[in-house]
Amino acid sequence: MDKVFITGGSGFVGAHVVRAYLNEGWEVHVFGPSPKPCLTKVDMAQITFHQGNIANHDDIKQAVKAADPSLVVSLAAYGDTGQGLLASAAANESAALQVNVTGFHNLLSTCLFQKVPRVIWASTLAVFGSSKLYKNGVAYDDSARRPETFYGLTKVLAEDIAGFYRAEHGLTLTGLRLPLVFGPGLWYQGVASKIKEIFESIAEQKAVEISAPAESIDLMYVKDVARSFIHLTNFNGSLGPIYNLTAYPGSASAIADIVCELHPTSRIKVNAVKSSREYPEANGNKLRQETGFSYKFDLHEACKDYINELSGT
Numbered sequence: 001m002d003k004v005f006i007t008g009g010s011g012f013v014g015a016h017v018v019r020a021y022l023n024e025g026w027e028v029h030v031f032g033p034s035p036k037p038c039l040t041k042v043d044m045a046q047i048t049f050h051q052g053n054i055a056n057h058d059d060i061k062q063a064v065k066a067a068d069p070s071l072v073v074s075l076a077a078y079g080d081t082g083q084g085l086l087a088s089a090a091a092n093e094s095a096a097l098q099v100n101v102t103g104f105h106n107l108l109s110t111c112l113f114q115k116v117p118r119v120i121w122a123s124t125l126a127v128f129g130s131s132k133l134y135k136n137g138v139a140y141d142d143s144a145r146r147p148e149t150f151y152g153l154t155k156v157l158a159e160d161i162a163g164f165y166r167a168e169h170g171l172t173l174t175g176l177r178l179p180l181v182f183g184p185g186l187w188y189q190g191v192a193s194k195i196k197e198i199f200e201s202i203a204e205q206k207a208v209e210i211s212a213p214a215e216s217i218d219l220m221y222v223k224d225v226a227r228s229f230i231h232l233t234n235f236n237g238s239l240g241p242i243y244n245l246t247a248y249p250g251s252a253s254a255i256a257d258i259v260c261e262l263h264p265t266s267r268i269k270v271n272a273v274k275s276s277r278e279y280p281e282a283n284g285n286k287l288r289q290e291t292g293f294s295y296k297f298d299l300h301e302a303c304k305d306y307i308n309e310l311s312g313t
Contacts (some may be wrong), residue, residue: 001070223297
């Protein structure tokens with residue numbers, strides 16, 4: 001049985017990725033400080049958990065050696081404030097550097113030393129700057145990275161480290177720049193938590209009023225994000241160093257409209273406010289053209305599945 005070693009597997013996206021690899025028949029090893037907040041007792045019964053701090057080189061070195069994986073999936077990112085990745089990095093820049101940059105370097109150097117065959121890792125579309133910086137407001141895979149957040153900056157640094165290890169050391173690794181991810185299991189505050197409130201209002205049969213950005217932003221359902229890692233794992237062709245991962249633009253208002261269509265008795269009010277940032281639209285055609293990946297859940301199907309997950313159906 002093939003073995004996968006996942007950092008950040010106890011987080012929101014990470015827990016879905018863990019379950020996706022389990023469903024594919026992989027032996028799953030997860031590394032992190034704790035199974036909390038997202039790994040359940042059912043998950044823990046099916047995986048091997050290695051406790052440690054990714055910023056501590058010895059911790060990650062010993063865990064990778066013990067697991068001896070054929071694939072490493074890197075999802076670890078600093079979010080200890082519970083306010084989301086962007087806000088957490090802004091609140092504690094030093095901690096964000098320790099996890100997102102030093103920790104990532106520790107992982108890649110360990111993978112090189114242990115001769116791990118492949119690495120797939122998560123970057124972010126936050127490496128791009130304001131939409132005004134890009135022609136027609138569109139950011140491609142090779143567009144200039146001009147982050148306006150410290151979290152985005154840490155991921156630019158991580159991308160450069162990954163590029164160095166790929167080009168100079170021959171490490172086989174590919175990154176995916178994740179969009180705003182929504183779906184069941186989200187535990188922290190932030191833009192996506194506004195979307196979460198909409199779905200929880202249906203599950204709890206209560207009225208909700210939220211304020212959320214009026215502008216559309218690149219979205220993807222968490223199950224499709226997990227599918228993207230499985231897709232790259234199973235892809236037999238050559239892969240580039242980094243890809244924009246996109247599904248569709250959307251907003252809290254658009255999601256509320258769909259939820260109200262699915263549940264006409266719902267009581268949802270979205271107050272649209274102007275965002276403090278103007279994000280570019282990310283173009284993800286390169287990933288689709290080179291690997292054939294496409295999302296399964298459009299916005300309507302994602303909303304339906306999310307509601308079913310929360311209602312237990």
